[in-house]
Structure formats: C-alpha cells, structure tokens
Amino acid sequence: MIYEEINSILYRYDGEQVRIEPWGPNAFRVRSTRCPEMPSEAWALEQSPPTVDVSSKISIVGDGSGTVTNGKAKAVITKRGKITIFNHCDDVVLEEYARNRRDLLDANCSALEVEAREFKPLVGGNYHLTMRFESLREDEQIYGMGQYQQPHLDLKGLDLELAHRNSQASVPFALSSLGYGILxxxxxxxxxxxxxxxxxxxxxxTKVLDYWVVVGDTPAEIVERHASVTGTPPMMPDYGLGFWQCKLRYETQEELLQVAREYRRRDLPIDLIVVDFFHWPMQGEWKFDKKFWPDPDAMVEELKSMGIELMVSIWPTVDQRSENFAEMMELGLLVRSERGVRTNFEFEGQTVYFDPTNPDARRYVWNKAKDHYYSKGIRTFWLDQAEPEYSVYDFDNYRYFLGPNLEVGNVYPRDYARTFFDGMFSRVTLPLTKRSRHARGVAGLQREPVKSAHYPAPRSQRETSNKRNASPQLETPAENMDMDILDESMNGSCDNEHGETDSYRAVAALPQEQPEVAEVMTLSDMNAGIAPAEERINDPVNWVVPSASEETGADGQVGNLSCSHDGNILDEYMAGATFMDQLAVSVLEAVEMLYMEKKLPEQLGDFDLLHWNANSIIAKAGGWEHPVLLHLHLSRLHLLTPLIHMRTLAAAASSRALSMPVETSKVDKARFYISQWVIRDQYKARLSLIHAGAILWHVRRYSVNNFLEPFSIFAATLVVWSYSTMMTFLKKNKRTGQEQANDRSTSPYISNDRAPTGASPLEAIGDTPLAETEEEPEPVFLHLDRPCDDEMVQTYVRLGHKMAGHMSKVGDICQVGAPRRILREGIRMLMGGAEQPLQSETSKQRESLMVDGQASYAWGIEQPYVELLDSLVRSSAD
Structure with missing residues (x-):
C-alpha cells in the first residue's frame, strides 16, 4: 500500500515500511525498516532537513505507484515497492536491483528471487542488511567514500570495507559521473x-536502511547539496592557517620551549607548536607529567607572549594502571568486550578505550582535560586515535553505550569530537580548535568540532608599529616581514634616501582604445607600484633588491639579494621592495644570481625528486607519460604563478564583456600582482611557461580523460595568456622618453637626481632587439609545448627575453594577436580537440560549447572553463 504522509510517501508491505521524503533541494532521504516504528536517529544528517523546495510535489497514480518530485530530482516507487530515481531530463540515475516474479510487466522479471532491500534477521532483533542497485552503465565513474589505502581514484569495480582502521577513514558518500550522489x-x-x-x-x-540521494548537473552542485544537509565547518582561526611545528615527540617542557625560542630568534614564522603523545604519566590521565613538564602554566604563558598557540595531543586510551581506570570501570565509561580479555589496544600498556557514545563518559573526560589543559589557557586539541585503532579488529567483539560495535561503530570519531566541543562550547565564547586524526572519519563529523568558533583577527587585538626596525606583531606566515615593506606594497609609498616619503602610484593616462583584451591591462596598471623598480633597473648603480642573503657587488660593496615574488601565498602580505645600500649589478645579473642560487620555492626540489622517479617509469613504459606528470607540472604552476589573480583578471574581463558588474579593488590587485610576476619575477614567469607548455603537451599526447585534465588545460592557458597579454601590451605601448619625463614630473622616484631616461616597464625584462645585442643566443626560439631538454629550459629561463617562445597553433606568444590565439587553442583542447564554431564567431546568443551535445569529460566539468575563455575571446580585438 502506498499513501502520502506529512510531505512524504509511505509504502507498507509484509512488515516492511518505506519512507521517501524530500530532504534539501534536488534530494531525497529514503528509509526502510521492519521494526514497528521508524528509528529516529539522523546520524550524519542534520536533525531536520533544509527548507523543502517550493517545487516539491507528491502524487499517487491510478496504477498504485507513487511519485515525489523535488526540484531536479524525481523518485518513483511502484506498487511492488521498487524505487527509481530520475533527473530533470527524466533519465534514470539510480535504480534498485530486484529480480523476482511479483511484477510480470517489469523488464527484469526473473525467477532469481533477489530483493533490492534484504533484511536477514539476527539474534537480538537486528538485521544483516543488503541494499542493491542496478549498475546502469559500465563507463560510470564513482569517486569519494573517504580514505582507503588503495591506488584507484575511480571506485568503479572496487570492494570497500565500511569501517575505520588506522589510516583508513570510511566516509560513505559516493559521487557518480551519472549526475547523482549517495550518502x-x-x-x-x-x-x-x-x-x-x-x-x-x-x-x-542494523535496524534500518537509511540513505540520502541527490541529483545535480555538476560535481560542485552535488557536493554543495551534501554539505547543506550534513553540516559545514567554519573558517579555521588565523593561527590554524599558519605554520605548525610538530615532531614525534618533544619529551620535555624545556626542549619544546627551546625550539619555539629559536624560531623567534631567527625571525622564522610559526603560529602553533604541538605537544604530541606521552606527555602524560599514563594513558588515560589527560595531564602533563610533572617530572618532564614541571610548569605548564609558565610554558603556555611564554608561548603566548611569543604569539604561538599550544596544541596538545589527546588519546582516548585508558591504561589499566592509570589512576582513572578503576573509577571509569565502575561508572561504566569504558568500551566493553563481548568475550575474552578486556583489552582493546596494546601500546605501552594494556589499554581500553573510553566510550564517547556515553554522555557521562564525554563529561568525565572533558572535566579532566578542562582541569589540566583548558584551565592553563590551552584551547587547541589534537584528538588522536579517533578510529579507534584496535590491536585486533574483531568488530563483533566490542560494545558501546549506544549498542554493538557492528551496529554503531563508525560513529566513534564524531562522538569523540563532541566530547571536547560540547565541553568547550558550553562555557566559553573564545576560539575553539580541535584536530582529529579522523577529521573526516564519519560523515557529519565536520559540523561538530568548531561549529561556531569565530576567531578575531590578531591584528585587531595587538598593537603594531610602523617604525623602521620595530618588530612586527603579526600572527601570519609573514610575521617576520618589516611593517614598512607591507606599507610600501599596499599603499604605494616608500622612503627615499633623504628619509622622506615618496608616492609612486602614478599615473599614465588611460588609453581610449583597449589593446588586445578589453579591460585587462592599462598603462596605469603596469606603472602602478613599479616606478621605483624602473629606476633601479635603468640605474644599476643605485639599485638593490629585498634583503635575505648577502652578495658582494662589482664595486666590492656588500648588498642583499632575495626574490620578491611570494607566489600564491597570502596575497595580503606580498612584499614590496625596500631601498637600501647601493649594489652595483644590473637587474639581469642580480636575478641570474637568484636563479643560480636556487632561490625558488623549496617545494620545487621535492617535485624534482618525484619527477625523476616518474621519468624512470616512463622509460620502462616505452615513453608513455604517466598521469603523475600532469600533477607535478600543475603543482609547479601553483608555486610559481599568481594563478588566483590570473583567474580574477580573466573573470573580470569576461564579466565586462557580458556587461556584468566587477569588483574593482580585486581586479586592481590582480593586475598589480601579475605585472610584478612578469616584470620583477621574469625568471619564474618563464619557468612557469615551460610547465604550462608541458601540461598542454601531456594532455594532447597522453590524455586519459581524468577529472584533473580540464582544470590543468585551463590553468596552463591562463598562465600563457596572462604572460602574453602583459608582454604584447608593453610592446604596443612603449612610451617615449619625453612622455616618461612628463610622467616623472608628477610621479617622484626614490632619488630625483638619478631619474632614468627613456625607461619603460618593458625594459625591466630586457626587451632589447636581438640585432642590438652583443651576443645572439642560440637558439633564438623555443617550442613551449613540445619536449625539450634541460639545457634548452635553462637557456630560455635565463635568456628568454632574447628568445621567442612558440606554441602550436599560436606562434610567438609575445606577438600582437597571440593572446586571442592562446585562448582559442585552450578552448579547442577543452572541447576534445574539435574545431567547433564558438559564440565569439557566430552570434551573440549563448549556445552550447560541448562537442556534439556531449561533454568531453565527466559531468561536463570543462564547460565553465570553455565559457570563460570564450568570453575572453569575445572581449578581445583582432
């Protein structure tokens, strides 16, 4: 029998009851039980669903079937109880697998007698539940499910255990390429x-079948819907996003403090330091061992005076020799064993886990932690061993307060987190932070640890000084940065040699006709923030770069050298240039020293090691490039380029092309950073082009249509386009010496008596015609998107200002018209190599950008990238 009940459909047959109800937009919660009443636990879901979509509709038709429509999703249950989920195109995305003869009209009518929902009774009233779905397409791809020790990203064809183990976290949410997600x-x-x-x-x-299914057009939409019904964590506090120092392990209080003091002595950024396990006398005592940690209060106070947070490790194990074991045993606060010895985990003692599913046990443990940690000012906890890890994973041998481990065992990490969240949240409004080894160890856990921990920014609490040589007080990875550098970078001012403040946010007039890409770059943008750099570039005797390491100049004087580019790390604190003693080197000589000194992001060395190993695999495979190379090149792009700002700039140009509003401040900042990348960090910029070209080569030759390829193509295209746009703009808009002189009259440099003549930003990157150079480099051009040896790469990175970088179907990337061709090539690759007419070439009406109506990749994830690049093409001039 099927009938409607409280905004849901209820089906009853032979002791089974099934409920289908809308649960958030485009989603349903499906439950089934053979118990007299439907269990009420929400488990991973929020206790009540989000507001039901206005388009939700329930109908029961004449043939005895029922239908629930909720936005893009539709669920149909037949009079025999079979459930099928459809998307908004009326395509089946999920269908129960049933093989029986109850419905002779069913195409799958069979004598097999296999039920979709199979409840096999167990002793004690529970059931062994099996839920079966049809495998609709062999090429379906499935992702998610948490963390498993296996090498397959696509889970189709895999058998996975739904249980936690050390290094295995089961989060049973699957994302399908057919356009649905199931929890x-x-x-x-x-x-x-x-x-x-x-x-x-x-x-x-178990007693109940309970799953949540959502339909969506993109992975992002599906994951967003999942987050809306399971909960979302707030932003981490500022110190949580900074640098953490941890090792296994600091044995004493003095050892930890010496490390913290050394960080501060060297002016190295540090935001948090961790006291790992066995700082306690015995497992299950949750306090510092006074023998090795004699004065925790003083330790915490000293760390806070240095701006360092302290995190302590918490373990849920209770040693049978600990002072709390007998009391916890008496109160029933420990996990029980169904048979054998009462030992859960053997590690430095015979231990039993406390039972966080018991509210009394949660209160007991929190009170111990409150007395010995929280009262001393510690607000950050690492909840380790959260699986929990058993010495023997006999899941049927353990019993919790909520029930047998077989029935509720995967809830342990969530309730472990509740122990500290409930305790801290019930008494304070200060920032709360906890880290769990199984931070995603059970679906829904993300909403527990820091549900409302809004952290006040440290700069709103501390006094800072802008006086030169004063120690800055910033809890950020840029903590050791001189405040004057920040001021110069953000406000466009600097101190000149007379101690006076000069402003250099200068001032060339905006040209009436936008070159190449509309609203992407103006002369003002290229000059803003780099006028002092022009002087140093063209007057090398008076030039110096920011301080880090000492080098001796040609005149015997000692100066300081370092890179000024901070890559993609904390845009807010990107350093400008300081202006100190004289250093008699040219900009190219200085940057060459930086490059040869390996003043590149340290992580690049790690990627090189991985690359060598990947090359050996390629050699064994007869030249076939493994997909790991794509990851390595993309990782380097993230380190070497301001990729976020490139995307901001592209989105702004796209929005203007569509007459949409643009946030000017973000666009201005993006222009500034990209100009610094091209001009000040030319070596990194050209090295980025090598990796961008390698990405395009890899996808053309060795594509496996994985989900990362569309973004990789998009990122590589943006990097080459940004560089090309800046260079072509500079070449087309060289200013005469007189124009510069006029500008200089209203835009003072550091040293007015040393003003350069005929300077332009382009000269900062050595834009000297080949015919005028003493040596003509060999070769004079490089194919960026073809394989090239290391010597060729080094030559281009160091001498690329005298060479032409070529791309397939583009030519020289620094010639007029190249940015538009780069965009078109990126679009072509995203569309699977098809030569399709684009919106920019046919009509102004929006049309599909997919090949033959089908996306080239799963879910059509390349489509938004194609649309953005296409709108950039439409915004540019021929």
Missing amino acids: WNNPAIGRVVFGKNTTTFEAYS
Whole structure:
C-alpha cells in the first residue's frame, strides 16, 4: 500500500515500511525498516532537513505507484515497492536491483528471487542488511567514500570495507559521473561493492536502511547539496592557517620551549607548536607529567607572549594502571568486550578505550582535560586515535553505550569530537580548535568540532608599529616581514634616501582604445607600484633588491639579494621592495644570481625528486607519460604563478564583456600582482611557461580523460595568456622618453637626481632587439609545448627575453594577436580537440560549447572553463 504522509510517501508491505521524503533541494532521504516504528536517529544528517523546495510535489497514480518530485530530482516507487530515481531530463540515475516474479510487466522479471532491500534477521532483533542497485552503465565513474589505502581514484569495480582502521577513514558518500550522489547514512560496520553488474551496500547489524540521494548537473552542485544537509565547518582561526611545528615527540617542557625560542630568534614564522603523545604519566590521565613538564602554566604563558598557540595531543586510551581506570570501570565509561580479555589496544600498556557514545563518559573526560589543559589557557586539541585503532579488529567483539560495535561503530570519531566541543562550547565564547586524526572519519563529523568558533583577527587585538626596525606583531606566515615593506606594497609609498616619503602610484593616462583584451591591462596598471623598480633597473648603480642573503657587488660593496615574488601565498602580505645600500649589478645579473642560487620555492626540489622517479617509469613504459606528470607540472604552476589573480583578471574581463558588474579593488590587485610576476619575477614567469607548455603537451599526447585534465588545460592557458597579454601590451605601448619625463614630473622616484631616461616597464625584462645585442643566443626560439631538454629550459629561463617562445597553433606568444590565439587553442583542447564554431564567431546568443551535445569529460566539468575563455575571446580585438 502506498499513501502520502506529512510531505512524504509511505509504502507498507509484509512488515516492511518505506519512507521517501524530500530532504534539501534536488534530494531525497529514503528509509526502510521492519521494526514497528521508524528509528529516529539522523546520524550524519542534520536533525531536520533544509527548507523543502517550493517545487516539491507528491502524487499517487491510478496504477498504485507513487511519485515525489523535488526540484531536479524525481523518485518513483511502484506498487511492488521498487524505487527509481530520475533527473530533470527524466533519465534514470539510480535504480534498485530486484529480480523476482511479483511484477510480470517489469523488464527484469526473473525467477532469481533477489530483493533490492534484504533484511536477514539476527539474534537480538537486528538485521544483516543488503541494499542493491542496478549498475546502469559500465563507463560510470564513482569517486569519494573517504580514505582507503588503495591506488584507484575511480571506485568503479572496487570492494570497500565500511569501517575505520588506522589510516583508513570510511566516509560513505559516493559521487557518480551519472549526475547523482549517495550518502549511506548508517554507522554500522559493513561493506560496499561498486560492481559492473550491481552496486551493493551492506550493514552487518542494523535496524534500518537509511540513505540520502541527490541529483545535480555538476560535481560542485552535488557536493554543495551534501554539505547543506550534513553540516559545514567554519573558517579555521588565523593561527590554524599558519605554520605548525610538530615532531614525534618533544619529551620535555624545556626542549619544546627551546625550539619555539629559536624560531623567534631567527625571525622564522610559526603560529602553533604541538605537544604530541606521552606527555602524560599514563594513558588515560589527560595531564602533563610533572617530572618532564614541571610548569605548564609558565610554558603556555611564554608561548603566548611569543604569539604561538599550544596544541596538545589527546588519546582516548585508558591504561589499566592509570589512576582513572578503576573509577571509569565502575561508572561504566569504558568500551566493553563481548568475550575474552578486556583489552582493546596494546601500546605501552594494556589499554581500553573510553566510550564517547556515553554522555557521562564525554563529561568525565572533558572535566579532566578542562582541569589540566583548558584551565592553563590551552584551547587547541589534537584528538588522536579517533578510529579507534584496535590491536585486533574483531568488530563483533566490542560494545558501546549506544549498542554493538557492528551496529554503531563508525560513529566513534564524531562522538569523540563532541566530547571536547560540547565541553568547550558550553562555557566559553573564545576560539575553539580541535584536530582529529579522523577529521573526516564519519560523515557529519565536520559540523561538530568548531561549529561556531569565530576567531578575531590578531591584528585587531595587538598593537603594531610602523617604525623602521620595530618588530612586527603579526600572527601570519609573514610575521617576520618589516611593517614598512607591507606599507610600501599596499599603499604605494616608500622612503627615499633623504628619509622622506615618496608616492609612486602614478599615473599614465588611460588609453581610449583597449589593446588586445578589453579591460585587462592599462598603462596605469603596469606603472602602478613599479616606478621605483624602473629606476633601479635603468640605474644599476643605485639599485638593490629585498634583503635575505648577502652578495658582494662589482664595486666590492656588500648588498642583499632575495626574490620578491611570494607566489600564491597570502596575497595580503606580498612584499614590496625596500631601498637600501647601493649594489652595483644590473637587474639581469642580480636575478641570474637568484636563479643560480636556487632561490625558488623549496617545494620545487621535492617535485624534482618525484619527477625523476616518474621519468624512470616512463622509460620502462616505452615513453608513455604517466598521469603523475600532469600533477607535478600543475603543482609547479601553483608555486610559481599568481594563478588566483590570473583567474580574477580573466573573470573580470569576461564579466565586462557580458556587461556584468566587477569588483574593482580585486581586479586592481590582480593586475598589480601579475605585472610584478612578469616584470620583477621574469625568471619564474618563464619557468612557469615551460610547465604550462608541458601540461598542454601531456594532455594532447597522453590524455586519459581524468577529472584533473580540464582544470590543468585551463590553468596552463591562463598562465600563457596572462604572460602574453602583459608582454604584447608593453610592446604596443612603449612610451617615449619625453612622455616618461612628463610622467616623472608628477610621479617622484626614490632619488630625483638619478631619474632614468627613456625607461619603460618593458625594459625591466630586457626587451632589447636581438640585432642590438652583443651576443645572439642560440637558439633564438623555443617550442613551449613540445619536449625539450634541460639545457634548452635553462637557456630560455635565463635568456628568454632574447628568445621567442612558440606554441602550436599560436606562434610567438609575445606577438600582437597571440593572446586571442592562446585562448582559442585552450578552448579547442577543452572541447576534445574539435574545431567547433564558438559564440565569439557566430552570434551573440549563448549556445552550447560541448562537442556534439556531449561533454568531453565527466559531468561536463570543462564547460565553465570553455565559457570563460570564450568570453575572453569575445572581449578581445583582432
């Protein structure tokens, strides 16, 4: 029997009741049980669903079936109880697998007698549950499910255990390329098989079938809907986003403080330091061992005076020799064993876990932590061993307050986090931070640890000084940065040699006709913030770069050298240039020294090691490039380029092309950083082009259509386009010496008596015609998107200002018209190499940018990238 009940459909047959109800936009919650009443636990879901979509509609038709429509999703249950989920195109995305003869009109009518929802009774009243779905397409791709020790990203064809172990975190949410997501909302131990013939979920002991299914057009939409029903964490506090220092382990209080003091002595950024395990006398005592940590109060106070937060490790294990074991045993606060010795984990003692599913146990442990940690000013906790890790994973041998481990075991990490969140949140409004080894160890955990921990920015609490040589007080990775540098970078001012403040946010008039890409770059943008750099570039005797390491100039004087580019790290604190003693080197000589000194992001060395290993695999495979190379080149792009700002600039140009509003301040900042990248960090910029070209080569030759390829093409295209746009703009808009002199009259430099003549930003990167150079480099051009040896790469990075970088179907990337051709090539690759007419060439009406109506990649994730690049093409001039 099927009938409507409180905005849901209820089905009853032979002791089973099934409820289908809208649960957030485009989604349903499906539950089934053979118990007299439907269990009420929400588990991973919020207690109540988000506001039901206004388009939700329920209908029961004449043939006895029922339909629930909720936005883009539709659920149909037949009079025999079979459930099918459709998308807004009326395509089946999820269908129960049933093989029986109850419905002779069903195409899958069979004598097999296999039920979609199978409840096998167990002793004690629970059931072994099996839920079966059809495997609709062999080429379906499935992602998610948490963290498993296996090498496959696509889970199709895999058998996964639904249980936590050390280094295994089961988060049973799967994302399908067919356009749906499914959350197995059950904390029972079990398994899932994403087979070619069926998809099967099992719970080894449970009372209820409970899953949530959502339909969406893109992965982002599906994941967003999932977050809306399971909960979202707030932003980490500022110190949580900074540098953490941790090792296994600091044995004494003095050892930890010496490390913290040394960080401050060297002016190295540090935001948090961790006291790892066994700082306690015994497991289960949750306090510092006075023998090795004699004065925790003084330690915390000293660390806070240095601007360093202290995190302590918490373990849920209770040693049978600890002072709390007997009391906790008496109060029933420990995990029980069904048989054998009462030992859960053998590690430096025989231990039993406390039972966080018991509210009394949560209060007991929090009170101990409050007395020995929280009262001393410690607000940050690392909740380790959160699986929990058993010496023997006999899941059927452990019992919690909520029930047998087989039935509720996967809820342990969530309730472990509740222990500290409930305790801290009930008494304070200060920032709360906890880290769990299984921070995603169970679906829904993300909403527990720091539900409302809004952290006040440290700069609103501390006094800072802008006086030169004063120690800055900033809790950021840029903590050791001189405040005057920040002021110069952000406000466009600097101190000249007479101690006076000069402003250099100068001032060339905006040209009436925008070159190349509309609203992307103006002369003002290229001059803003780099006028002092022009002087140093063209007057090398008076030039110096920011301080870091000492080098001796040609005149015997000692100066300081360092890179000024901070890559993609904390835009807010990008350093400008300081102006100190004289250094008699040219800009190219100085930057060459930086390059040869390996003053590049340290992480690049790690990627080189991985690359060598990848090359050996390629050699064994007869030249076939493994997809890991794509990851390595993309990782380097993130380190070497201001990629976020490039995307901001592209989006702004796209929005203007569509007559949409643009946030000017963000665009101005993006222009500034990209101009610094091209002019001041030319070596990094050209090295970035090498990696961008390698990405394009890899995708053309060795594509496996994985989900990362569209973004990689998009990122590589943006990098080459940004560089090309800046260079072509500079070449087309060289100013005469007289124009510069006029500008200089209203835009003072550092040293007015040393004003350069005929200077332009282009000269900062050595834009000297080849015919005028003493040596003509060999070769004179490089194919960026073809394989090249290391010597060629080094030559281009160091002498690229005298060479032409070429791309397939583009030519010289610094010639007029190249930015538009670069965009078109990126679009072509995103569309699978098809030569399709674009909106920019046909009509102003928006049309589909997919090949033959089908996306080249799963879910059509390349489409927004194609649309953005296409709008950039439309915004540019021929």
